[in-house]
Amino acid sequence: MDPTTPVLRDSNLYRYKGFCFFKELMPLDFIESLQDFEIRDDDVFMITYPKSGTIWTQQILSLIYCDGYRNGTEFIDTAEKVPWIEFRSYDKDADCNSRPSPRLFASHLSYNFVPPGLKNGKAKVIYVMRNPKDVMKSLYHFEAMANYAETSPDFGHFFHKFLDGDVFAGAWFDHVRGWYTHKDEFNILFIKYEDMIMDLRSVVKQMCTFLDKELDDESLDIVVKRATFNEMKKDPFANKENMPDNFFDLKIGKFMRKGTIGDWKNSMTVALNEKFDALFQEKMADLGLHFIWDMNGGI
Numbered sequence: 001m002d003p004t005t006p007v008l009r010d011s012n013l014y015r016y017k018g019f020c021f022f023k024e025l026m027p028l029d030f031i032e033s034l035q036d037f038e039i040r041d042d043d044v045f046m047i048t049y050p051k052s053g054t055i056w057t058q059q060i061l062s063l064i065y066c067d068g069y070r071n072g073t074e075f076i077d078t079a080e081k082v083p084w085i086e087f088r089s090y091d092k093d094a095d096c097n098s099r100p101s102p103r104l105f106a107s108h109l110s111y112n113f114v115p116p117g118l119k120n121g122k123a124k125v126i127y128v129m130r131n132p133k134d135v136m137k138s139l140y141h142f143e144a145m146a147n148y149a150e151t152s153p154d155f156g157h158f159f160h161k162f163l164d165g166d167v168f169a170g171a172w173f174d175h176v177r178g179w180y181t182h183k184d185e186f187n188i189l190f191i192k193y194e195d196m197i198m199d200l201r202s203v204v205k206q207m208c209t210f211l212d213k214e215l216d217d218e219s220l221d222i223v224v225k226r227a228t229f230n231e232m233k234k235d236p237f238a239n240k241e242n243m244p245d246n247f248f249d250l251k252i253g254k255f256m257r258k259g260t261i262g263d264w265k266n267s268m269t270v271a272l273n274e275k276f277d278a279l280f281q282e283k284m285a286d287l288g289l290h291f292i293w294d295m296n297g298g299i
């Protein structure tokens with residue numbers, strides 16, 4: 001019997017154990033094969049719900065780990081330095097076994113789909129989260145430019161689609177709750193997008209400490225400078241300009257779109273916002289997680 005179920009508002013997706021996968025890009029047998037993926041003690045995984053600062057953190061990890069990337073002598077796609085484990089089509093080297101340590105990986109997977117070797121081990125996980133109203137806004141725009149997702153007619157429609165988890169990766173609430181409540185099983189550092197916006201240098205230092213990577217002040221300055229929104233906006237890899245045309249329509253939108261806190265206010269009505277706040281309270285209050293919701297520091 002097929003263990004997957006259809007996703008109501010996007011026929012490109014299938015749901016399996018609460019997560020929504022792209023049918024074409026993430027076949028079930030491949031996802032299940034990740035259970036056999038061998039983890040090394042010095043592996044580093046960067047995990048996010050989509051639109052939470054993935055490419056930003058990929059960039060920072062590349063800059064921290066690769067001298068050539070930092071000093072500008074290397075021009076390599078960050079997605080090659082920090083490849084996805086769940087997108088088979090992205091993989092140049094499917095099981096990544098030939099890659100030298102330390103290996104860096106990116107993933108949008110929920111805690112129950114990552115390779116089991118990540119649990120109770122030495123390998124490191126950096127989980128980046130972002131306030132879900134901005135995640136929703138960013139994903140709404142992304143959906144319009146992604147050729148493999150069904151586009152919503154308006155933000156109101158997308159709002160319900162997002163709340164019901166009828167989007168890639170499923171419901172934001174489940175993703176964050178899953179990782180946060182299982183944190184004791186992983187060697188994990190939680191980072192917030194908003195803290196990166198407010199004080200990038202401090203967050204990079206925090207990451208370096210967690211990763212046992214000592215950078216001198218000059219190197220740290222370079223990492224921070226090259227990871228600013230304005231610098232990344234000019235970077236063709238950060239904007240995925242090298243991806244095949246059939247993936248994204250970059251005339252419709254950009255990966256480096258606004259890069260700010262509170263853009264949801266430009267789309268969410270008062271009624272939708274109240275509904276969201278009530279749901280957020282109901283689903284997340286017990287976790288004690290706090291987010292910055294706008295540039296005035298509204299918490």
Ligand code: PPS
Pocket residue numbers: 048049050051052053054055056134137138139141142227228229230232255256257258259260263
């Ligand atoms: S994806 O498609 O899931 O990998 O997207 P992801 O990279 O997680 O998220 C994209 C959003 O991150 C913003 N971004 C940044 N903000 C501030 N500073 C820097 N350097 C930066 N890099 C990426 C990007 O603009 C997307 O957010 P929105 O709100 O759409 O602008």
